[in-house]
Amino acid sequence: MDRKRSALFVLFNSKGLEMRTPAGIECNYFYGDYYRGRSHEECRLLKENSKNWKPSLCKTCPVPSIMRANSCEFMSMTAIISRSAITLFQPRVQVTSFCQKSQLTVSEPHIGCGECHPNLPKIEVKK
Ligand code: SF4
Secondary structure (H helix, E strand, O other), rough: OOOOHHHHHHHHHHHOEEEEOOOEEEEEEEEEEEEOOEEEEEEEEOOOOOOOOOOHEEEHOOHHHHHHHHOOEEEEEEEEEEOOOOOOOOEEEEEEEEEOOEEEEEEOOEEEEEEEEOOOOOOOOOO
């Protein structure tokens, strides 16, 4: 990565904008520091729960697609690295979500808990 681009990445990330993961997907929780020859990458969602993050986990991680599908400000996510028989014991990021507004565990984070859905403004189509 050239110097100008890496400086821009650091600047964008300090303002809370998304960075691209090593898998090429934009993710709010990915942080890469490439400034002046540095090559530090981390997942800030998993950082709190596990220090075993590696770039290959981003390929199968559900978090970027959840954030694209659901922008609810009340939903928080917790992630762990799991090895289940379904994935042939390969490490995968597993996400659990919680809604701060309804105080419910969100079973389908791509959709949300459904608490706010009835309150959406109605769209009127002019005839
Ligand atoms: S593991 Fe998931 S949450 Fe973490 S940086 Fe990669 S895509 Fe984002």
